[in-house]
Amino acid sequence: xxxxxxxxxxxxxxxxxxxxxxxxxxALLGDPGWLEPYxxxxxxxxxxxxxxxxxxxxxxxxGLSSELDVRELVLPDxxxxxxxxxxxxxxxxxxxxxxxxxxxxxxxxxxVIGDMVGFAAxxxxxxxxxxxxxxxxxSQVDSSVGGKTGVNHPRGKNxxxxxxxxxxxxxxxxxxxxxxxxxxSAGLAEVIKYGLIRDADFLxxxxxxxxxxxxLDDAALREAIYRSCALKAAVVxxxxxxxxxxxxxxxxxxxxxxxxxHQGYGAWLHGEAVGTGMLMAAELSRxxxxxxxxxxxxxxxxVDAAGLPRAAPANMSAADFLEVMRLDKKNVDSRLRxxxxxxxxxxxxxxxxxxxxxxxxxxxxxRA
Amino acid sequence: xxxxxxxxxxxxxxxxxxxxxxxxxxALLGDPGWLEPYxxxxxxxxxxxxxxxxxxxxxxxxGLSSELDVRELVLPDxxxxxxxxxxxxxxxxxxxxxxxxxxxxxxxxxxVIGDMVGFAAxxxxxxxxxxxxxxxxxSQVDSSVGGKTGVNHPRGKNxxxxxxxxxxxxxxxxxxxxxxxxxxSAGLAEVIKYGLIRDADFLxxxxxxxxxxxxLDDAALREAIYRSCALKAAVVxxxxxxxxxxxxxxxxxxxxxxxxxHQGYGAWLHGEAVGTGMLMAAELSRxxxxxxxxxxxxxxxxVDAAGLPRAAPANMSAADFLEVMRLDKKNVDSRLRxxxxxxxxxxxxxxxxxxxxxxxxxxxxxRA
Numbered sequence: 001x002x003x004x005x006x007x008x009x010x011x012x013x014x015x016x017x018x019x020x021x022x023x024x025x026x027a028l029l030g031d032p033g034w035l036e037p038y039x040x041x042x043x044x045x046x047x048x049x050x051x052x053x054x055x056x057x058x059x060x061x062x063g064l065s066s067e068l069d070v071r072e073l074v075l076p077d078x079x080x081x082x083x084x085x086x087x088x089x090x091x092x093x094x095x096x097x098x099x100x101x102x103x104x105x106x107x108x109x110x111x112v113i114g115d116m117v118g119f120a121a122x123x124x125x126x127x128x129x130x131x132x133x134x135x136x137x138x139s140q141v142d143s144s145v146g147g148k149t150g151v152n153h154p155r156g157k158n159x160x161x162x163x164x165x166x167x168x169x170x171x172x173x174x175x176x177x178x179x180x181x182x183x184x185s186a187g188l189a190e191v192i193k194y195g196l197i198r199d200a201d202f203l204x205x206x207x208x209x210x211x212x213x214x215x216l217d218d219a220a221l222r223e224a225i226y227r228s229c230a231l232k233a234a235v236v237x238x239x240x241x242x243x244x245x246x247x248x249x250x251x252x253x254x255x256x257x258x259x260x261x262h263q264g265y266g267a268w269l270h271g272e273a274v275g276t277g278m279l280m281a282a283e284l285s286r287x288x289x290x291x292x293x294x295x296x297x298x299x300x301x302x303v304d305a306a307g308l309p310r311a312a313p314a315n316m317s318a319a320d321f322l323e324v325m326r327l328d329k330k331n332v333d334s335r336l337r338x339x340x341x342x343x344x345x346x347x348x349x350x351x352x353x354x355x356x357x358x359x360x361x362x363x364x365x366x367r368a
Numbered sequence: 369x370x371x372x373x374x375x376x377x378x379x380x381x382x383x384x385x386x387x388x389x390x391x392x393x394x395a396l397l398g399d400p401g402w403l404e405p406y407x408x409x410x411x412x413x414x415x416x417x418x419x420x421x422x423x424x425x426x427x428x429x430x431g432l433s434s435e436l437d438v439r440e441l442v443l444p445d446x447x448x449x450x451x452x453x454x455x456x457x458x459x460x461x462x463x464x465x466x467x468x469x470x471x472x473x474x475x476x477x478x479x480v481i482g483d484m485v486g487f488a489a490x491x492x493x494x495x496x497x498x499x500x501x502x503x504x505x506x507s508q509v510d511s512s513v514g515g516k517t518g519v520n521h522p523r524g525k526n527x528x529x530x531x532x533x534x535x536x537x538x539x540x541x542x543x544x545x546x547x548x549x550x551x552x553s554a555g556l557a558e559v560i561k562y563g564l565i566r567d568a569d570f571l572x573x574x575x576x577x578x579x580x581x582x583x584l585d586d587a588a589l590r591e592a593i594y595r596s597c598a599l600k601a602a603v604v605x606x607x608x609x610x611x612x613x614x615x616x617x618x619x620x621x622x623x624x625x626x627x628x629x630h631q632g633y634g635a636w637l638h639g640e641a642v643g644t645g646m647l648m649a650a651e652l653s654r655x656x657x658x659x660x661x662x663x664x665x666x667x668x669x670x671v672d673a674a675g676l677p678r679a680a681p682a683n684m685s686a687a688d689f690l691e692v693m694r695l696d697k698k699n700v701d702s703r704l705r706x707x708x709x710x711x712x713x714x715x716x717x718x719x720x721x722x723x724x725x726x727x728x729x730x731x732x733x734x735r736a
Contacts, residue, residue: 095527123491123530125527126517150491153463155463159492160493162490
């Protein structure tokens, strides 16, 4: 049925007994045999949202054997739904179905669905299997890989959650055809992030390919997803629970989370906030003497080329940023910990940023 | 200050990097230096309940350095409070205090507090440190050791939770002086359980020492707690996430959970339900030809001597039992899995109990 060039490619997240594959290909969804190797038993619950269900739910179900006990749960869409209450809805549905410890949850959707379903799996009967089927670029390159799961709290993003690894990540690149352009840009923020923190060659490739990516060129997308997942898988294998190097994946996230929390979850897309946040981190790195203006201009240009905002919200003061950033999970005791850039392609954890430099950056950074 | 004979004894739960000690002694609480080695940083939140707080909260606080940022949270008491909503209260308090990933939760109380605080720690910012300070016999010999955490759901006990190990378990046997006799009996059910599943010598020792134990003889209590914790620690080290031998610790629990769920959480104490449940498991083992009537009579006698109920609730039919048991976490797909006794001191996992034998047992077993 498929051309050789369309054959899925596979990566592996090397976590010993909890090792799992990432399959990337067009038209994976619903291929017979695509999902069943990763089921723990015959009880399967597909959890998705109101946007994704009409597009892909039937296709997923068609790929599953009629021997299985398959249930579905369709949640509302949006970052504002990423709450403990939504996860409790999943638990209620699992218990109402009489599902036991050998059940498998399938997360069909973007990062919100993946994070919530993963957390539901982590805590249902103290842990059951789950499979990630990400349908947005952001979740395909970032949130579906690595086992970070959880929900937001009014006082902070992802404050409640668990590390819980999926059995597999199944990425069907054709699902990007139905992704709104704004969501595509948000996903590109995380792709750019990998270049900035670890891989200057990839960053240069992205600068050259940005038009193709935004035009949904399948070969370019698959290359970008593959390289992003490979970088993420390597970092996660090295540091699953973020004791060290994994923190680098949070480049732009401390500023970005502050924007999301202050604006109300969902007003800015996560990737949009990360895009602006990465630019803020680059500007702060310049203030500390690590980057020059030419390098910051490259960051500004690629953020812009990806269709991401280059300015922080007009209604957000320096004090607003600092208030939310104080609660960031990366902080140790009362010290603010930031991810900054020593060079393009070389990020570091920094917890000695002088308060006046940070305040100066927050005050001087452009507002929309 | 203390006599040699009062020196705490220490066991270790051998879980590699997550290895932790169990200290058992009189007057541990509030000893300078008793808790601080197990704190992850300077942020400490002591979580307890309205019954335990007036008795022991000040003593715990007095043992902590004034350099620490110590907060307290007092929850209502009782099994009916073991809910997701109560755990959310803990998360709210941690976030309101601005506590980060280096904070430590201290669970001061019985099994309900320990299970909820452990679960709160497991999921706060994807996992923070916690210390168990159990103040009931049941939590000292069972629930504080081994990392099972969680809350109840209207459809089943402990349905939502995580495996999350404490940094230490600190058992002050003097706290048993304030324990109501009914709670002491409930704790003895779990002590008897260890004898029944793994250690016939310990069972015989308990038969001989039951009067001393119920009279709060300190030497007898410490011996019973030490031997119980040693058995539990060995089982947990062998099988942390209950893939095999750990399931044996659930002797009496499948029947017991059904009683608790049907009667409404808190009507029967957990240990009371386990006591009756163990007797039901012994009777079923006799029906399968594994125990004789003399052995079952020994189980009945020690359950009775411990002050535990020997009859199931009058308003609970065989069908009521089966309805709740169908959802038990130990079941695999639709097969009911029970822990039964091949002999006194030798338990096994059994998933081939004929439905008619189980129904006959449930119908014939005495009702109160």
